[in-house]
Amino acid sequence: MRSWLLAPADKEKALTQASTAGAHVVVVDLARAAPEERKQQTRLAARDFLMSHREQLVAARKFARWVRVGPMVGMEWRQDLAAALEGAPEGIVLAECHGPEQVKELAAALYELEGRVGLKTGSTRIVPEVGGSAASALRLSQFADELHARVSGLLWDSASLARSLGARRMRGPGGLWTDALAHVRAQVLLAAHAQGLDALEAPFRNLREPEGMKRAAEAAAADGFTGMLAISDTQVADINMAFRPSQEEVAEAREIVGLFALNPDAERIAFRGRYVGQAELAKAKALTG
Numbered sequence: 001m002r003s004w005l006l007a008p009a010d011k012e013k014a015l016t017q018a019s020t021a022g023a024h025v026v027v028v029d030l031a032r033a034a035p036e037e038r039k040q041q042t043r044l045a046a047r048d049f050l051m052s053h054r055e056q057l058v059a060a061r062k063f064a065r066w067v068r069v070g071p072m073v074g075m076e077w078r079q080d081l082a083a084a085l086e087g088a089p090e091g092i093v094l095a096e097c098h099g100p101e102q103v104k105e106l107a108a109a110l111y112e113l114e115g116r117v118g119l120k121t122g123s124t125r126i127v128p129e130v131g132g133s134a135a136s137a138l139r140l141s142q143f144a145d146e147l148h149a150r151v152s153g154l155l156w157d158s159a160s161l162a163r164s165l166g167a168r169r170m171r172g173p174g175g176l177w178t179d180a181l182a183h184v185r186a187q188v189l190l191a192a193h194a195q196g197l198d199a200l201e202a203p204f205r206n207l208r209e210p211e212g213m214k215r216a217a218e219a220a221a222a223d224g225f226t227g228m229l230a231i232s233d234t235q236v237a238d239i240n241m242a243f244r245p246s247q248e249e250v251a252e253a254r255e256i257v258g259l260f261a262l263n264p265d266a267e268r269i270a271f272r273g274r275y276v277g278q279a280e281l282a283k284a285k286a287l288t289g
Helices: 012-018 036-052 075-086 100-118 141-146 159-166 178-193 211-225 233-243 247-262 278-288
Strands: 003-008 025-029 064-069 091-093 123-130 152-158 198-201 227-230 269-271 275-276
Touching: 003 012, 003 233, 003 275, 012 036, 012 100, 012 233, 025 036, 036 064, 036 075, 064 075, 075 100, 091 100, 100 123, 123 141, 141 178, 159 178, 178 198, 198 211, 211 227, 211 233, 247 269, 247 278
Parallel strands: 003 025, 003 227, 025 064, 064 091, 091 123, 123 152, 152 198, 198 227
Antiparallel strands: 269 275
């Protein structure tokens, strides 16, 4: 799943555009701050969107349905989660996640809610949004060691990290991330690959620089990220193009899958001067599936 489009739950037009944008994943955002009197209406809008797209009959428009909740302060996130689970989303993006213990708390809440609404236990996946503060950034290595079974990917939070540092910019000359942000980005990439997870690039936030957006997506794909977040439907096509596998990559993946099919009991197989194992096989299957 290459493109993840973030759509505000309180913006009807944005939700409508998201459903036809061509994104592989639409993330309905319930984590945005809003007055309490509007919160319940927003939760209902999110639930209705999820339910209305649960059965997608037009294959060209099919997308995974996720919801963003958090941060885990007070009871608001639990109320958002309860409303979202009524729409049976495929997964939850946990905003401002400070460590593996918050993932465990979210997983426990999901276990209870799945039973309540009749969903299969463990069916709702989790992508924590990590590295949003200096303190949480220093704990990123824990995600390479303490992985909950529900976690399918890691997303890093460049905007929150910049705010927490009091940084006046996120990118420098040539559109490159500043040093502190680049360090956190690299740690997230490493932690995700260490566990065989999706590694999701932070969104490009300047909608007035489409060329910068294109370069950012191409750089993320070249650096080893498996997907990228979009904050507008206008960014989706560039992300899909940047992360589209080349013909050579697809051919190599098919060859790896074929070799393991001929040697189903093998843990590792010699391939083009190197050894490939189960992790490479899983990636190859995802690429050719």
